[in-house]
Amino acid sequence: MASLSVYRGILERSVPEAFFRLLNASQANQPETFLTAWGNLIALLGQKNADTNFAQALTEPVLYDENAFSVAAASGKEVSSLIEAAALRDLKILTELSAITPQEILSGSAFPQAAELNLPCWENGQVIAQLQQEPQACLAQLKSFYAQNGCGRFARNRAFIWRNGMLSPVQHPDPILLKDLKGYELQRGMVLENTSSFVQGLPANNCLLYGDRGTGKSSTVKALLHEFPSLRLIEMPKAEIPHFPDLVEILAGLPMKFIVFIDDLSFSRQDDTYAALKAVLEGGLAARPENTLIYATSNRRHLLRETFSDREGDEIHRVDTIQESLSLADRFGLSVRFMLPDKAQYLDIVEKLAHQHGLSEHLPQLLIGAERFALERAGRSPRCAQQYVRLAESRIRQGKSIL
Numbered sequence: 001m002a003s004l005s006v007y008r009g010i011l012e013r014s015v016p017e018a019f020f021r022l023l024n025a026s027q028a029n030q031p032e033t034f035l036t037a038w039g040n041l042i043a044l045l046g047q048k049n050a051d052t053n054f055a056q057a058l059t060e061p062v063l064y065d066e067n068a069f070s071v072a073a074a075s076g077k078e079v080s081s082l083i084e085a086a087a088l089r090d091l092k093i094l095t096e097l098s099a100i101t102p103q104e105i106l107s108g109s110a111f112p113q114a115a116e117l118n119l120p121c122w123e124n125g126q127v128i129a130q131l132q133q134e135p136q137a138c139l140a141q142l143k144s145f146y147a148q149n150g151c152g153r154f155a156r157n158r159a160f161i162w163r164n165g166m167l168s169p170v171q172h173p174d175p176i177l178l179k180d181l182k183g184y185e186l187q188r189g190m191v192l193e194n195t196s197s198f199v200q201g202l203p204a205n206n207c208l209l210y211g212d213r214g215t216g217k218s219s220t221v222k223a224l225l226h227e228f229p230s231l232r233l234i235e236m237p238k239a240e241i242p243h244f245p246d247l248v249e250i251l252a253g254l255p256m257k258f259i260v261f262i263d264d265l266s267f268s269r270q271d272d273t274y275a276a277l278k279a280v281l282e283g284g285l286a287a288r289p290e291n292t293l294i295y296a297t298s299n300r301r302h303l304l305r306e307t308f309s310d311r312e313g314d315e316i317h318r319v320d321t322i323q324e325s326l327s328l329a330d331r332f333g334l335s336v337r338f339m340l341p342d343k344a345q346y347l348d349i350v351e352k353l354a355h356q357h358g359l360s361e362h363l364p365q366l367l368i369g370a371e372r373f374a375l376e377r378a379g380r381s382p383r384c385a386q387q388y389v390r391l392a393e394s395r396i397r398q399g400k401s402i403l
Contacts (some may be wrong), residue, residue, distance in 0.1 A: 001097060006069050006083060007090040010061040014044050019058060019097070026109040034111050035119075042120050053125025055098035060128055062094065063145060066152025073146035074155075075255030087142075088135050098127050150256040154232055158225055162236045162247055162260075173233070178223045181216050182352040183345060183382060187336045188220055191295075192227070194334050198293055199228050199257050205333025206281055206294040208265075214383030215338035217297040221261050228257075235261045242276040252289040262296040281331035296332070346380035347371065353389040359396065366392055369402050 001011070001020050010016045018041040025037040048057050069087045072079045079087075102121035106114055126132065130141040149155045157169035178188060191207060198204035209217040225233045234247070241262070251258050262277075280288060288294065329335065341349065350370040354363050366389070373388040374380040392402040 001093065004090050004093060006067050006087040007062060007065055007094070009065045009067055010094075013061040015041070015048075015054075015057040016061060018044050022105065026105050026111075029110045031111045031114070034109065034114060035117075038114075038119055042122065045122055054122040055125045055127045058098045058127075059094050059131055062091065062131070062142070063128065063149075064152060064156045070142075070146045070151035071253075071255070073143040074149075074151045076147060079143075084139060088139065091131060091138060092135075095127055095131055099124060148230075150230075150232070150254075154254065154256050158232050160232070160234045162234055162240055162243075165243060165246055167234065167247075167250065170235075173225060174219075174222045175226070176219050176223045177226050178220070180356070181219055181223060181382070182349040182356075182385070183341060184216060184220075184338060187338055190334065190336050191220055191224070195224050195228060195231070195259070195293075198259075199230050204293060206288075206296075206331070207334040207336065208296050208298065208329060208332035209336050209338060210298045210329075211338035212340040212381065213299055214379075214381030215340065216382050217338050218263050221259070221263075221295050221297065224259065230257055232256050232258045233261055234258055235263065238262060238265060238273055241273040241280065244276070244280045248289055248292070251292050254291065256291065258292045260292060260294045262294065265296045265298040278331060294332075340379060340381055343371070343380065346374065346385060349382055349385045350389065353385060357389060357393050359389070359393060362392070362396060362402065365402050 001016075001023060004011065011020055018037065022034075022037040022041050025034040028034070045052075045054060045057060052060075068083050069079055072083070101124060102119070106112075106119070109115075130145060131138055133141055146155070153167070153169060157171070159170035159173035160167045161170060162168075178192070181188065187209075191209065194204050194207055209220060211217065222233070225231060236244070236247070244260075247260070265277075281294065347367050347370065350366060351363060354360055354366050359366060369392060370385060370388045371380075373391075374384050377384055395402050
């Protein structure tokens, strides 16, 4: 196990690392170390799904390891014969290790008394499907997996948050789908077309979704994650924008496609992140890599807050100041406006949501209640429609009136 080369990174994964420690401890005449290592491995296996056996837990990290073989396969590049041979050797070792039984470890241990302690034992089971093949077929299966799913952490997770110089995976991303968003077909069509071009390797633009609150700007971006399986979404808080070059260092050499999502964007005149984002979009030394786009949402078309005093001040070159306030939005190649719906559009959204939730028979009451609900909240919006339909559905399921 210590001789792993291409797949050496899996020794940092929990189960392989614990098993490696157990193997080492079994050869040392240190009973406490051996028993501790045994207990740690059992505890880690217990944290896995009930259907996950030892062999699967030991070999599954192969699918998510970032190494010379997986990166080349994910990007469609030719893998050298040296790397292929080393990868095959590693996979053979892991397959053989996965067949080692608890009884074999106990019988070969430097602490033979452990066999009398009635220690809990694991079931070996089967390795992952990709390794249940002949050597060349095994490599072909893994290449296919990497090409389809990417490699490393980006194969295991598809949504991330960039914070404090680190990419943290989002274990449970928002499940919103484009089909769940009603209305604004033209706007979403523009975003969808741009994103489709991007994932196909065609020219595409950074995108600014701006307009009124509650119109589904952020939901549109988050829904793209489920529309394009090859896409990865990275949320970047506005305060982290100056550290975009650090993120570029991580993403630039990877074969996957990334959208960096900046939500609820706006700036004050004293905000240092304003200039940083301008440089990121166009003109900075740390250029945005070809596999990355920036999608931002904002309630404002002009992202830099501006007052009337700014326009009437005593600055000599006042026009230049005004142009500066507009220049950031202009650096997004695609700007899509989301406006609050009028009454007819609002009720149309409510009707579509009612059909989706199986509430068609209650439609007349829903339309009346939805308008009343919107007036109580001083405005119609898709968010308001969603909230009302959820509330109405709950009341209907409880046998209560929705009016």
